[in-house]
Amino acid sequence: MRRLLIILSLLLSPTAGFAEPVKPIPAAHGIAMHGALKYPAGFKHFDYADPHAPKGGEARLAEIGGWDSLNPFIVKGEPPGGADLPFETLMTGSADEAFSEYGLIAESIETPADRSWVIFTLRPQARWHDGKPITADDVIFSLDILKAKGHPRFRFYYAAVDKAEKLAERRVKFSFKPGDNRELPLILGQLPVLPRHYWQGRDFAATTLEPPLGSGPYKVKSFEAQRSITYERVRDYWGADLPVRRGHNNFDRIRYDTYRDTTVALEAFKAGEYDWRLENEARKWATGYTDWQGLKDGRGRREAIPHRRPAGMQGFAFNLRRDLFQDARVRRALAHAFDFEWSNKTLFYGQYKRTASYFANSELAAEGLPGPLELAVLEPLRAQLPPEVFTQAYRPPVTDGDGNIRPNLRIAMKLLEEAGWDVVDGKLVKDGRPFTFEILLVQPVWERITLPFARNLARLGISANVRTVDPAQYKNRLDHFDFDMIVHVWGQSQSPGNEQASFWGSASADQPGTQNLAGINNPAIDSLVEQVISAPDRDTLVARTRALDRALLWNHYVIPHWHLGTDRLVWWDKFGHPAVAPANGTQFLTWWVKP
Template structure:
C-alpha cells in the first residue's frame, strides 16, 4: 500500500511533460522543420560585401537602444542578438538563434532554453546562462518601461547549467510568453559590470550580433561593419542575410532634405512614406531617367496597424467621448486623399487594417462570446453597428459633417459664443504636436475645419528630442501616432491600451486609455488557445477600441514603396511581412 501511495505521489509531483524543438509556433505547427537549411525568402548564396548608405531623420545622442533616456542611433540594435528569431512568412513563429533548443510543456507554464555552444560575444567569450539571467533582470530594472510590461508574468528565472536557463511563469493562460522571452535581447554580464546601464552612452557596447559599430559622429552619422567571424553566420535563420560589409546611416533634418540627398546619390535605398513624394518627387531624378535607379511598390500582407490623430485622455478636454467623436467629423480624408495624396491611400477603419484580424460587419458568435459579459461596460454601438469613420464627397464641402459635429458638442455642453466654442466660460483650445514639418500640410486644413466649429487648434512642430521628451511624459494634447501590429497580437496590446501602462513614463499607452472592459479583452487575446479564437478575440478588441474614439483614423497602404540606386540584388520571394532589406546584397 505504501509503495502504491509513493508511486501515486511521484507521478503527480513530476513536472508537466514537455517537448523540445528547434523553434516554437504561437498556434499550430512550424513551417520550417528541424534541419531546414534557410528561410524561403532569402538567397542562401547571396554574395557578401559592399557598403549600403541609409538615412535617418533627426539626430541621436546614445548607443544604448534599450533604455528610455536619450535618442538611440539608427541601427543601434544591430550588434545584439536574441534567444530566438522570427520568420517573416508565418503569423508568429520563432526559431533558435542564441538558443539551440526551446523546451516547454503543453500549458506553456515554463520554458527552458539551451544555448548554442558556439554562441560568442564580439570579444570571443561564450554566451552563458548567466548572461541570460542578467539580461532579464537588468532590462526589467533599468530598461525601457515596455520590458517591465512584457515580462510582468515571469515568476522567476533560473540558471540550470552553464548553457541552460529556465523561465517559470505566473498562473494564467498566456501561451505567448515563451515566444516573448525568446525575443529577449541578450547582453554581456561581464561588460556591464561597473557600468550604469540606465544612462545614455557613446561607448559602443559589446554585442554578439552580425554587426558592430565601426565609426560614428554624434548627430551626423554612424557606420556598422559586418563581423567577419560572426558565430551565427551559417545558422539556418541567418543564411542569406546580413550581406553588407558596412551599413552607414546619415542623419538629415527632415524628409525633404533627405529626398534631395538621395537623388543626388548621397545614400542608396529609401522607403518612401509620403504620397506626394512618391507621386511627384522622383520625376526629376536622373537615376530613374537613365536606368540607374529603381522605383517599385512591393505588395505585402502584414497588418497596417493604426495611424491617426491620437487624443490624450489625461486632458479633461478629451474625456467626453462625444467630444472625441465630434472632432473626427472635421477631418476630411476624402479631400486629403484626392488633393494631397494622389488617391493612393485607403481609409483606415480598424486597428488591424489590411489583415484578417480587422473587425467587419457585426460581431459573430465567437466575438459575442467574449463581448457579451462586458456589454454593460462597452459602448452600445459595439453590438449594433459596424464602425465607419465619417466620410465626405471629397470636394471640400464638409458642412454636413460639421453640423453633425456641432450636435455632439452641444450635447456635451459646449456652445458657440462670439464665434468661439465655450463651456463653463472656458474656450475650446488645444495643441496638435508634430515632429516633422511634412505633417503640417495635412494638419493645417484639419485645424481650419475645427476653427469653423469655434475650436482653436494650434499646430506646433518641434525637434525630435523635444518631441520624445514630451511624449515620454505625456505632455501633449493631440499627436500623430502609429501603433504597429503583427499577425499574432498578444502581450504588446497591454502596453498599447492597458490601464496599468497608462501612467508609466515612456510607455506606449499614449492615449491614456483606462478601461476595465478593454483590459479584459486584452487578457482574452493573450489567452487565445488557437488561431480562430485569436482572430475572433482580436476583432472584439478592435471594436471596443474603435467605438471608444481614442483616435481619428488616418489611412494605410498594402505595399512597401521603395526607391533605390540599382546597385542591389534581392531575393525572388517577398514574404507576407513585406520587404526584408537585410536579405538584399550589393551586386559584385
C-alpha cells in the same frame, strides 16, 4: 499486526507513493504561437532569403532627426538607426508566418502543453564580440537589468515571469506566474541577451556614446553623434551559417546618415548621397522622382512591392489625460472635422485607403457586426462598452472629397452641444472656458495635413494650434505625456499579444515612456486585452482581436488616418534581392550589393 505488514509492504514497494513517470518534454528547434511551424527541424534557410547571396559592399541609408545614445534599451536618449544590429535574441521570428520563432542564441526550446514555463538551451558556439561565450548567467542578467533599468516596455513584456533559474552553464529556465498566457515562451524568445561581464561597473540606465558589447552580425565601426554611424559586418560572426541567418547580413558595411527633414533627405538621395529609401509620403512618391536622373538613365529603380502585414493604426491621437477630451462625444465630434477624402484626392494623389480598424489590412480587422465567437467575449462586458459595438459596423466619417464639409460639421456641432459646449462670439465655450488645444508634430511634412484639419475645427469655434518641434523635444514631451493631440502610429503584427497591454492597458496609462499615449484607462479594454493574450488557438485569437478592435474604435480614442498595402521603395541599382517577398514585406537585410 496484519495491517502493519500491509502498510510496510506498501511503503517498501518500488512504486509506492510515486505517480506515473512524467513523459519528458522534447526539445524543439522552434515554436509557433498557434498551430505548426512552417520550417521543420534541419531546414536550411528561410524561403525569402537567398543562401547564395554574395557578401560585400556598403549600404548607405538615411534617418530623420538626430541621436545621442548607443544604448537602444533604455528610455533616456535617442538611439541611431540600426542600433539593434550588434545585438542578438534567444530566438528570431520568420517573416512569412503569423508568429513563429526559431533558435538563434538558443539552439532549442522546451515548454509544456500549458506553457507555464520554458527552458532554453544555448548554442555552444554563441560568442560575444570579445570572444567570451554566452551563458545562462548572461540571459538571467539580461532579464533582470531590462526589467529594473530598461525601457518601460520591458517591464510590461516580462511582468509575468515569476522566476529565472540557471540549470546549467548553457541552460536556463523561466517559470511564469499563474494565468493563461501562451505567448510568454515566445516573448522570452525575443529577449535581447546582454553581456553581464561588460555591464558590471557601468550605469545601464545612462545614455552612452561608448558602443556596448554585443554578439550580433554587426558592430559599430565609426560614428559622429547626430550626423552618421557606420556598422561593419563581424567577419567571424558565430551565427553566420545558422539556418535563420543564411542569406542575411550580406553587406560589409551599413551606414546611416542623419537629415533634418524628409525633403532634404529626398534631395540627398537623388544626388547619390545614400542608396536605398522607403518612401512614406504620397506626394513624393507621385512627383518627387520625376526629375531623378537615375530613373531616367536606368541607374535607379522605383517599385511598389505588395505585402500582407497588418497596417496598424495611424491617426490623430487624443490625450485622455486632458479634461477636454474625456467626453467621447467630443472626440467623435472632432473626427467629423477631418476630411480624409479631400486630403486623399488633393494631397495624396488618391493612393491611400481610409483606415477603419486598428488591425487594417489583415484578417484581424473587425468587419460587419460581431459574430458568435466575438459576442461570447463582448456580451459579459455589454454594460461597459458603447452600444454601437453590438449594433453598428464602425466607419469613420465620410465626405464627397470636394472640400464641402458642412454636413459633417453640423453633425459635429450637435455632438458638441450634447456635451455641453456652445458657440459664443464665434468661440466654442463651456463653463466660460474656450475650446483650445495644441496638435504637436515632429516633422514639418505633417503640417500640410494638419493645418486643413485645424481650419475645419476653427469653423466649429475650436482653436487648434499646430506646433512642430525637434525630435528630442518631441520624444521628451511624449515620454511625459506633455501634449494634447499628436499624430501616432501603433504598429501591429499578425499575432497580437502582450504588447496590447502596453498599447491600451490601464496599468500602462501613467507609466513614462509607454505606448499607451492616449492614456486609456478602461476596465473593459483591459479585459479584452487579457483575453487576446490568453487565446488558445488562431480562430479564437482572431475573434477576440476583432472584439478588441470594435471596443477601441467605438471609444473614439483616435481619429483614424489611412494605410497602404505596399512598400514603396526607391534605390540606386547597385543591389540584388531575393525573388520571393514574404507576407511581412521587404526584408532589407536579405538584399546584397551586386559584385
